[in-house]
Amino acid sequence: MKESVTTYLEGQIVNDEVEFTLVELCRASGASEQEVTLWVAEGAFDPRGANPDEWRFGGASLRRVRTARRLAHDLEINPPGIALVLDLLDQIDALRANPRRSRTG
Numbered sequence: 001m002k003e004s005v006t007t008y009l010e011g012q013i014v015n016d017e018v019e020f021t022l023v024e025l026c027r028a029s030g031a032s033e034q035e036v037t038l039w040v041a042e043g044a045f046d047p048r049g050a051n052p053d054e055w056r057f058g059g060a061s062l063r064r065v066r067t068a069r070r071l072a073h074d075l076e077i078n079p080p081g082i083a084l085v086l087d088l089l090d091q092i093d094a095l096r097a098n099p100r101r102s103r104t105g
Contacts, residue, residue: 018059022047025057029065039068044083 026033037052039045045064047055057065064086071077071085 019056022052022055028062031065031069038079042079042083044086
């Protein structure tokens with residue numbers, strides 16, 4: 001008899017208008033506050049607010065922090081490298097969103 005394997009996927013749909021505090025973002029992404037603070041210092045994220053207690057991150061930051069965490073843990077990329085990779089990924093996404101412009105530009 002053939003054994004079947006069931007795979008469960010878990011996900012969250014987060015609207016761009018949703019805001020996270022630093023603590024909420026860390027809980028949702030699995031990143032530490034220290035990691036996120038380093039990434040902010042390197043320019044990978046631009047939260048609203050003057051200091052970490054006041055920071056607010058938009059909903060799109062959750063995906064970026066999860067990506068940054070994978071880059072840091074899986075590939076051992078340092079914070080400046082993470083900022084660079086995230087910027088490059090944003091540029092790739094922009095080119096894919098408008099392929100006609102990338103061919104003529």
